[in-house]
Amino acid sequence: MSQATAPKISILGDGISTFEGYTPRLGSFYSPSYVSYSGFDSAEGTWWMQAIKKLGGSVLCNNSFSGSYVSYLGHYAAMLPGRIRNLATEEDSPDMILIYTGINDVANDIPLDAFQRDYTDMLQKIHRFHPGAEIWAGTLCMGQAPSSGRPYYIEPEHFQNIDAYNTVIRTCVKAEHAHLVDLAAHGVTYETVNGLHPNKAGMVTFADAWVDLIKQQMP
Template structure:
């Protein structure tokens, strides 16, 4: 893989204090560092992945709570977010890792995000013009609109970094640390998580980008509350990302998803696995001079995760078993989680957790 400099387009899962542009909101800062075990930039999924690929991180355009869809900044489809992928002197990366969309799934649409008064709602919207309300079912065209916004985002990335290889990472279910069974809500607001993944694959193909199809491995990652990775979850996810990128490079754009599915069935390419990390360089942090932005509150995780400390030993990635990432499973066929007594939260502090 020739890329040497990488930039990240993401949401809260990809934030870390001191690594995002000034004013961007964070998840990984303050007390959440200790709670998650993600203590340094080097503990993030993107740092693990880039080091394994022998590269360095140029910029981290990650905004906590941001969606792809939205009327303007900080939505990932805004030109400003693509511009933040460039280095401090305007240099373009060799590759862009795009991992975003879980907030589109969680809110069910940009209108719900604005009506729910999310801290990441577009700055161009006057809250006084949007009646405040609790998020409900996703509209019928939610996935179609997500796909259109994702294509806009990719076009903006291409405009900002025309020569960069762009890898679109599919969405993946998390599992709360200490839970021994699948718990992810696959139809939180009535539209299945994999409908959003299909939209990501279609958008990537239409815009000439590659798909790092981590979802096709059929694994969960360890998390604080079903969404935000722990130290172990970061390594599990990074392992899947690196392997999926290898397969995307090997198979080409159109065959990437099929190749990942084959790898899940045991058709691993030993040379690719053995080569990962062989050229890894010393850890580096993107834009270390940039200051920490004020973080989010995320009050909905306080009672769930207090005191839960993931394993922090053995930081190496694992491209065969993905650091023990457990198998995913959908245990409920209900058409929506709204109104279900087992759903942890389907309101404006939504969680992708089934407590059944």
Template structure:
């Protein structure tokens, strides 16, 4: 992938902000996007802790190691809200057939503040919990496809001025991956297909967090950093 130097990156994002492009970022996520004391509301479960990582979990030891803080810091953008919940599924069904309607993505998607850019990083737990795929057009929100479709359809109405990007975990494969890509296409949602992310115990480690940040940065530049015209500057 084409890389952009930090100095040029800062200039590009400054130009985007000056042109009223994304300045405030909100995250709708699961464990991959959590860190102790850095999610809203604070009752959301987290997976990354400052004092309980390696070797039990990963080497991510500070919030500055997370993919989202790396991205926000290097781009000069502002965090509006991080509404991430460890273990959460997109749909209302969770592990062992439990009701996750209190934490699902479709339950939390209306609580993101007033962002200019929304990064949705989910579906990993739907995959791991082996929730039923369901069918598009169904109103069964305890299945994946109807819930994912609802989320992608309603986010633009909830946040009409925000650019929305869905971040697809590289280990989600098969029919669920195909469904996500098709739903993003059908709902005109940008879909970042992450590649070869370093993980421990199924979760991004420090190297993986950097890879996610890098791939997100490249993706936004390659696809336009905002809904309005905002292209890279010629060298």
């Protein structure tokens, strides 16, 4: 990627990538009032804001929604045209789109064939609506059980089939000529507030992993 100016970067994701004020209020897992658990009270603490700054970019749009799926079989699917169109504004289109979504599909056992169909459809719509954007899609990884604070209420057994979904993501990303950010293959894990959503330290770990893996693939 060669940009004379700071690249405009959009995010497509679920609750891990939310923050109230940047994402829909009713769909925001993180907010200033959540600081007692998360350890941060502004979007500056999120992985995506940190990653965008380390990549020398600026935030264009963040269309992330807590509890959302990739597949249309689940809530507020990432493959819906409205969500994908909203990765741009009336004035600007994204230069880069960072995608981290699918963990709710795993937790709720969305059939793998449906997940692959809809992940493919999502990438194809992004190419169609935002033809000038580089697409960077992350594989899914699990966080660590919190050592204190909020109870560990997201149990690991809900995600036992995560490797199969990551295989689908890799297949779709290759087929649709996007860029893979293979967090899972690099063993990325991070501190959490509840076993899944990163806390302040976990956001730093997650951001650094994204930036390292993206920079490795840049010319």
